[in-house]
Amino acid sequence: xxxxxxxxxxxxxxxxxxxxxxxxxxxxxxxxxxxxxxxxxxxxxxxxxxxxxxxxxxxxxxxxxxxxxxxxxxxxxxxxxxxxxxxxxxxxxxxxxxxxxxxxxxxxxxxxxxxxxxxxxxxxxxxxxxxxxxxxxxxxxxxxxxxxxxxxxxxxxxxxxxxxxxxxxxxxxxxxxxxxxxxxxxxxxxxxxxxxxxxxxxxxxxxxxxxxxxxxxxxxxxxxxxxxxxxxxxxxxxxxxxxxxxxxxxxxxxxxxxxxxxxxxxxxxxxxxxxxxxxxxxxxxxxxxxxxxxxxxxxxxxxxxxxxxxxxxxxxxxxxxxxxxxxxxxxxxxxxxxxxxxxxxxxxxxxxxxxxxxxxxxxxxxxxxxxxxxxxxxxxxxxxxxxxxxxxx
Amino acid sequence: xxxxxxxxxxxxxxxxxxxxxxxxxxxxxxxxxxxxxxxxxxxxxxxxxxxxxxxxxxxxxxxxxxxxxxxxxxxxxxxxxxxxxxxxxxxxxxxxxxxxxxxxxxxxxxxxxxxxxxxxxxxxxxxxxxxxxxxxxxxxxxxxxxxxxxxxxxxxxxxxxxxxxxxxxxxxxxxxxxxxxxxxxxxxxxxxxxxxxxxxxxxxxxxxxxxxxxxxxxxxxxxxxxxxxxxxxxxxxxxxxxxxxxxxxxxxxxxxxxxxxxxxxxxxxxxxxxxxxxxxxxxxxxxxxxxxxxxxxxxxxxxxxxxxxxxxxxxxxxxxxxxxxxxxxxxxxxxxxxxxxxxxxxxxxxxxxxxxxxxxxx
Numbered sequence: 001x002x003x004x005x006x007x008x009x010x011x012x013x014x015x016x017x018x019x020x021x022x023x024x025x026x027x028x029x030x031x032x033x034x035x036x037x038x039x040x041x042x043x044x045x046x047x048x049x050x051x052x053x054x055x056x057x058x059x060x061x062x063x064x065x066x067x068x069x070x071x072x073x074x075x076x077x078x079x080x081x082x083x084x085x086x087x088x089x090x091x092x093x094x095x096x097x098x099x100x101x102x103x104x105x106x107x108x109x110x111x112x113x114x115x116x117x118x119x120x121x122x123x124x125x126x127x128x129x130x131x132x133x134x135x136x137x138x139x140x141x142x143x144x145x146x147x148x149x150x151x152x153x154x155x156x157x158x159x160x161x162x163x164x165x166x167x168x169x170x171x172x173x174x175x176x177x178x179x180x181x182x183x184x185x186x187x188x189x190x191x192x193x194x195x196x197x198x199x200x201x202x203x204x205x206x207x208x209x210x211x212x213x214x215x216x217x218x219x220x221x222x223x224x225x226x227x228x229x230x231x232x233x234x235x236x237x238x239x240x241x242x243x244x245x246x247x248x249x250x251x252x253x254x255x256x257x258x259x260x261x262x263x264x265x266x267x268x269x270x271x272x273x274x275x276x277x278x279x280x281x282x283x284x285x286x287x288x289x290x291x292x293x294x295x296x297x298x299x300x301x302x303x304x305x306x307x308x309x310x311x312x313x314x315x316x317x318x319x320x321x322x323x324x325x326x327x328x329x330x331x332x333x334x335x336x337x338x339x340x341x342x343x344x345x346x347x348x349x350x351x352x353x354x355x356x357x358x359x360x361x362x363x364x365x366x367x368x369x370x371x372x373x374x375x376x377x378x379x380x381x382x383x384x385x386x387x388x389x390x391x392x393x
Numbered sequence: 394x395x396x397x398x399x400x401x402x403x404x405x406x407x408x409x410x411x412x413x414x415x416x417x418x419x420x421x422x423x424x425x426x427x428x429x430x431x432x433x434x435x436x437x438x439x440x441x442x443x444x445x446x447x448x449x450x451x452x453x454x455x456x457x458x459x460x461x462x463x464x465x466x467x468x469x470x471x472x473x474x475x476x477x478x479x480x481x482x483x484x485x486x487x488x489x490x491x492x493x494x495x496x497x498x499x500x501x502x503x504x505x506x507x508x509x510x511x512x513x514x515x516x517x518x519x520x521x522x523x524x525x526x527x528x529x530x531x532x533x534x535x536x537x538x539x540x541x542x543x544x545x546x547x548x549x550x551x552x553x554x555x556x557x558x559x560x561x562x563x564x565x566x567x568x569x570x571x572x573x574x575x576x577x578x579x580x581x582x583x584x585x586x587x588x589x590x591x592x593x594x595x596x597x598x599x600x601x602x603x604x605x606x607x608x609x610x611x612x613x614x615x616x617x618x619x620x621x622x623x624x625x626x627x628x629x630x631x632x633x634x635x636x637x638x639x640x641x642x643x644x645x646x647x648x649x650x651x652x653x654x655x656x657x658x659x660x661x662x663x664x665x666x667x668x669x670x671x672x673x674x675x676x677x678x679x680x681x682x683x684x685x686x687x688x689x690x691x692x693x694x695x696x697x698x699x700x701x702x703x704x705x706x707x708x709x710x711x712x713x714x715x716x717x718x719x720x721x722x723x724x725x726x727x728x729x730x731x732x733x734x735x736x737x738x739x740x741x742x743x744x745x746x747x748x749x750x751x752x753x754x755x
Contacts, residue, residue: 253747260750268747269738273689280665280686284397291398300658369657370650374630377645 003051004058010035011062020068029071029105032063038071038104042088046100054290071106074337078148079103079110083156085229090173090214090222099154099175111152113143113176113200114223118393121364124167124220125383125391128202130159130174137161137174137212139182139205145358149185149198150334152178156226157207158219163389170388171219175211182206192350193330196338238286239279245309245341245348246275249316252345259319268319271312278304296373303365306355309340313348320345395672395683397665403468410447410472413440418476420716426479427579427719433548438480441469442508448486449506456499458506463609467616467671474620477719479580481545485511487613492553492561492606496597501551501563513549514606515564515586517542521732522607522684523740528599531556535590536564544730546571546584554588555599562593578726580719611731612674612684615667618695621724622660625698625717629653629705636707649705656701659694666690682744689737692728699724 018031032038033047037059042048063070073080080103087099102108119126128141139159149155155176162170176183182205187195214222242250253260253268281304285297317324328344340351356362370376383391399407417437426432442448450466452458459465466487473482485505489512493502504510519542520526529538536556546552549571552564568591576583596602630653633644643649666687673683699721703710710717728734742748 250745250747257751262750265742265747265749266738269689269742272745272747273686273738273741276686277662277666277690280397280669281662283394284665284668287396287398295661297661300654300661303655303658304662363651366651366654367647369654374650374653374657376630376634376650376653377642379647 003055007037007040007049007051007055007058008062011037011059015063015066015068020066025069026105026107028069030101032068033101033104037063039084042100046088046096047104071104076103076106076109078112079106079108082112082226082229083110083154086156086173086213086222086226087175089225092210094210095175095213103154108153109148109151111146111148111155111178112226113146113149113155113157113202114226115145116142117144121361123223124171125388125393126158126160126171127393128157128159129163130161130172130207132161132209133206135209137172137207137209139174139176139202139207141202143200143202144188144197146185146198146200147196147338149178149200150187151336154178155200156213158223160388161216161219164387165217166385167383167388167391168220169217171223172216173213173219173222174207175213176202176205176207177211180205180207187332187334189332191353192347193327194333194335196335238283241276241279243279244275244305245312245352246272248341248345248348249312249319252316252319259321264315264319267315271308271315274304275308275312278308296369299365299369299373302359303356303362303369306352306362309348309352309355313345313352316345317349395669395676395678397668397672399468399668400464403465406465407468407472409445410441410469411475413437413445414472414476414478418478420477420719423477423479423580423719424713424716432479432579432582433481433545434479435548437478438482438511438548439508441480441482442486446506446508447482448490448508450486451490451494452502452506456503456506458502462675463613463671464668464675467613467667470613470616471620471623471667474617474723475624477580477621477716477723479582481511481513481548483610483614483617484513484545484581485549488514488606488610489551489553491609492602493596495602495605496561498563498596501596504551510550511545511548512551512553513543513546514603515540515543515546515552515554516603516607518544518581518583518726518731519729519733520607521736521740522604522611524607524732524736526555526603528555528557529588531558531560531562531593533590534592536562536588536593537590538588540586540588541574542583543586544581544583546586547573547582552586553596553602554586554593555603556593559599560595561597561599561602563596564588564591564593568592576726578722580723581726607731608680608684609674611688611737612670612680614727614731615663615670615684615687615691618691618724618727619660619663619667621720621727622656622663622695622698625695625702625720625724626653626656626660628717629702632706643705652701652705656698660698663691663694682741685737685741685744688732689734689741692724692734695724696721696728 014035018028036049038047040049040051040056041053043050116126130137130139155178157174157176158171160170161172182203184201186199188197188199189195282301288295327346371378446459447469449458450461454460492514505512516526529536549566554562554564570587572585574583634642636643670683670687673680702717709715
């Protein structure tokens with residue numbers, strides 16, 4: 001029997017044993033995990049069956065057709081996309097068994113404690129300290145731009161464990177308990193008026209050594225797994241025509257002929273073409289991944305979408321004329337989901353300003369393309385052989 | 394969704410064409426030829442069209458063609474673009490061929506496929522699909538008139554001439570006067586065709602044949618533009634890794650790195666757009682939008698790539714000896730060929746229902 005046919009059979013068995021109509025959502029998700037149908041490319045016993053990732057679509061299609069509940073992947077994106085692959089690769093058996101199941105079912109939300117006020121693009125310069133005390137590590141420092149911190153049960157955390165060696169070598173990777181009394185989460189209000197993100201203050205937070213991921217001092221290497229998976233997630237999406245930021249402005253254009261001007265028309269058509277080509281470029285990248293030949297285009301896709309989102313939303317504010325002078329709501333809110341194309345044009349314009357900063361600034365991404373794709377010389381490095389404690393700050 | 398990748402056979406075809414061009418179409422030779430009496434390289438054309446059979450890619454096997462698709466022709470054009478090869482591939486093996494396919498002119502298709510004849514559509518190179526173009530007068534059974542801007546006419550054996558009766562006529566090149574024009578792009582020579590009572594054979598209705606030919610020309614031109622842009626980027630990166638000023642490679646300066654990275658992003662995006670157009674021409678699905686999007690995107694990218702190549706090469710890029718000017722001139726001429734990016738954006742406004750403001754009458 002083929003893998004796909006076998007998966008279809010297992011999916012039907014799951015549905016027969018736990019009919020979605022008469023089963024609690026969480027019970028169904030736990031049963032799905034135990035059946036190895038959560039993420040089929042994970043190992044058996046950890047929610048998967050050790051099959052190729054592409055076969056997940058077979059399971060998802062069968063479950064969707066039966067109206068089965070899902071694990072609301074957008075709500076738990078950091079856990080699924082970043083924490084889970086890192087735990088799978090570097091975690092101990094105990095860690096994998098403890099963390100992966102409630103992570104996948106969404107019972108335990110995860111967040112990421114990486115960026116700091118003093119370590120943005122230069123993440124490896126981070127200064128949050130972790131000091132060994134018996135079987136524990138004691139952590140002090142401040143993290144920033146943490147989404148879901150106010151909802152999270154656990155965090156993936158990188159902290160400095162050796163200030164006397166160059167910055168990349170003195171970092172260790174931990175799982176941090178967000179219910180520890182030393183963890184304080186404060187909303188970080190942004191230019192849109194709302195607070196998607198948080199500042200997280202860590203004061204005397206105790207982390208048992210059993211919650212270390214990877215070896216002491218290997219945190220930078222472990223973090224690469226997390227960050228590479230972030231880029232895969234950004235590059236892998238599939239869009240229909242007019243599926244992104246261009247959709248709302250095209251609809252407004254069609255519905256409101258009185259707003260049209262010649263200048264806006266030329267700019268709209270140019271951006272429409274660029275959005276369509278960016279969509280095709282993303283699709284080509286996806287086809288390369290499916291064919292098993294991932295191309296380097298992924299690094300470029302984020303650059304393209306950041307610029308397009310900003311220019312398109314900027315055009316839309318202008319198109320709306322008098323309405324463009326207004327804003328829907330400045331109330332400080334804490335959205336659970338981020339929707340770049342949600343709300344009105346003014347919100348989209350302001351929110352998309354972050355697209356060229358979050359997940360790697362456009363300037364750093366251009367360096368990465370120039371160096372890793374085109375093979376141009378790397379930037380001069382003055383910090384390579386300097387102990388972290390002696391760096392300029 | 395269209396297949397945007399290259400099949401193995403397509404990569405093999407690319408390798409074969411690239412080998413031939415590496416051996417027989419070096420930049421110094423192309424530059425020398427531009428000012429000679431024979432700007433076209435007909436020996437190279439014989440190898441490509443005849444020995445390799447590439448003139449017949451779009452022609453069915455029963456007419457001596459290869460029965461392949463626009464996807465393969467696009468790969469050939471990428472390579473010809475890289476080398477700025479002075480051969481009538483786009484004009485004869487794509488544009489004239491598509492017009493003949495629409496008319497069902499089997500005998501001429503068979504001659505084109507077997508490389509015993511070169512065809513040229515007698516419509517000025519700047520005209521987009523659906524755009525207005527000149528015709529000649531049909532009087533007493535002979536064709537009369539003057540047509541300018543006809544690409545590759547000087548090497549054509551048969552001209553496909555639209556006349557004022559709405560017909561498309563096959564005219565023997567020997568029956569007309571062909572006067573070369575001084576073109577911006579010397580590797581795709583232009584000429585004026587003067588008809589003074591030339592006899593023509595009616596092939597069919599000009600409207601649909603010309604439209605189909607120009608649409609295919611525009612769609613596959615994007616692949617030529619991709620080849621041009623890719624050469625410009627690759628050459629410039631290689632040059633800047635090597636070239637040193639201020640005791641370091643010029644390619645290590647961040648201002649330069651960012652420009653090249655940005656250009657790389659545009660070139661890979663053009664690849665997706667060009668593959669999408671070639672695939673859409675092959676399958677007939679969503680063809681108008683795919684071709685218009687590709688052309689609206691391709692021309693500015695190819696021109697910018699050549700302009701960046703020139704600037705970033707510094708003084709050497711400004712010399713007649715260095716090949717960057719071949720790419721710049723071809724890219725700039727290509728930005729007008731088969732319609733400008735602006736003309737394609739206007740066409741797109743209709744196709745995807747994003748029409749402009751209403752004209753207000755006072």
